[in-house]
Amino acid sequence: MSVQTTPKRPDRRSLLAASLALAAFAALSAGCASDPPVGADCPAIMASAADELRVLVFRGGSAARLGHNHVLRAGDLRVSWPAAGPVLRFRLDALAIDPPALRAALGPAFASAVDDSAREGTRANLLRALEAAAHPEVVVTTLQQVGEGPRRAVEAEISLHGVKRRQWFVAEVQDRRARGEVVIRQSDFGIQPFTVLGGLLAVQDALVVQFELVQP
Template identity: 70%
Template sequence: MQTTSRRQLLIGLAGLAGCASVPLVTPPAPPAPPEGPNELRVLVFRGGAASRLGHNHVLRAGDLRVEWPATGPVMRFRLDVLAVDPAPLRARLGEAFASAVDDEARSGTRTNLLKALDAAAHPEVVVRTLQQQGEGARRAVEAEITLHGVTRRQWFVVAVDGARARGEVIVRQSDFGIQPFTVLGGLLAVQDALVVQFELLQP
């Protein structure tokens, strides 16, 4: 009986944490923007001892802007217009993202995300290509990532098919001075490593 009660309490707290706490007054999330030729998404993975009570999340850059200087693309987007867990995108990502996320949980996730990233002080993320190596379908790309007021250089691999480029890079929040989100003494948390995926179409 005691074990059952404790489990019910954890589930209830997980709902409140939602992926964490939902304030009494939560600003409405912007509608999910339509998909365009360019897309950048961030995969956020659940952690902590009670991780199975939470959700993995996917964020999509709602105002992705891409410039094409000679060195390669420069991507910019604002944190405050990120689309949080759009249902069609979750469906595309398979079983790890198959759980349903309701509007209340999505709103709570958005609020905690903006707080953890200090989006009011650092609203924009910039990914600037510095150099490319290789040729053909696979390129090694060095980019400069600015997040949370911190800039880091990172290498990653990009697949090129004509004017279309697809890439993926692992970003650790702690490298940018961000404390990964955690509640309930670490029972529910967000893993430090994020997977950033992008697809770009050169005009």
């Protein structure tokens, strides 16, 4: 996901999920690693090895048992840290589709094998459904944080598929590490959940975005 300037406060077989994800993100504690002069920017940096944003996509339809649940991971996550909190950026064409180690870590619901051919098919469907050529990047901007201590209510603006929406979620913040998850709906971003054969196989509208970030 290019150097991010400090944003100005205001002013959807598979995957659309990606979208997502967006989101979550933002939860982390506010501020740059050290407070910059007023008006200074926090440079965008590649996420550290400890940073991760993943989207869980769930199978649906009357023949859901014939399909797979999917997990998508932001492969080029970039983060900047203005005063309101982190800004996250990632490209849809850089999403990692069903990494085997990650599927194994997620347990029985993701235990089915997905081969390379299936991954490529999922990627093609995803990029087409999300119109990634026209809207290649997802941006999540922290707007505000409410509360003190480890639990924070966070409001973020998510830019996906050419649509901007505000979303509230809860993050667990400890020291410089934040983690949490948020549920988003593809339809909220003008995305039609993937479906074939008259709904025999489909992707559910609701997606779960899980994240963990570490402030430098």
